[in-house]
Amino acid sequence: MIYRFLKLKKAIQKSWGVDTAYKDDIPKWSTNNPAAGQCAVTALVIHDFFGGQIYSGVSQDGVVHYWNKVHGIKIDLTRSQFKETKKFSNIIEWNASDLLKTGNVKERYEILRNRVEMYLHQ
Numbered sequence: 001m002i003y004r005f006l007k008l009k010k011a012i013q014k015s016w017g018v019d020t021a022y023k024d025d026i027p028k029w030s031t032n033n034p035a036a037g038q039c040a041v042t043a044l045v046i047h048d049f050f051g052g053q054i055y056s057g058v059s060q061d062g063v064v065h066y067w068n069k070v071h072g073i074k075i076d077l078t079r080s081q082f083k084e085t086k087k088f089s090n091i092i093e094w095n096a097s098d099l100l101k102t103g104n105v106k107e108r109y110e111i112l113r114n115r116v117e118m119y120l121h122q
Contacts, residue, residue: 020041020111033080039076040105041105067079
């Protein structure tokens with residue numbers, strides 16, 4: 001399972017783009033900060049492959065962030081987008097189908113998911 005996760009992690013990180021970033025985070029996105037705005041769509045892709053739960057929380061400065069928990073282990077591939085450590089409150093668990101209905105998450109997710117699939121099948 002570790003090898004499968006590491007392979008997926010690399011595929012996700014190689015597949016992030018400005019077109020998969022959340023609209024408000026596009027100005028923060030760069031090749032130096034590729035995780036910016038990728039949390040919701042990344043959490044959905046991880047959920048596709050490993051199941052578990054998707055959570056979101058809100059930081060003191062109003063940033064909404066998403067991550068996964070699989071077999072009780074927190075997985076947050078996009079934490080690196082933040083320069084400082086953030087603490088999140090108002091934690092809620094998401095159903096993947098509900099998250100896909102939020103804003104343009106579905107469109108961005110489909111782009112990311114397709115790129116991940118292409119990367120994994122090279």
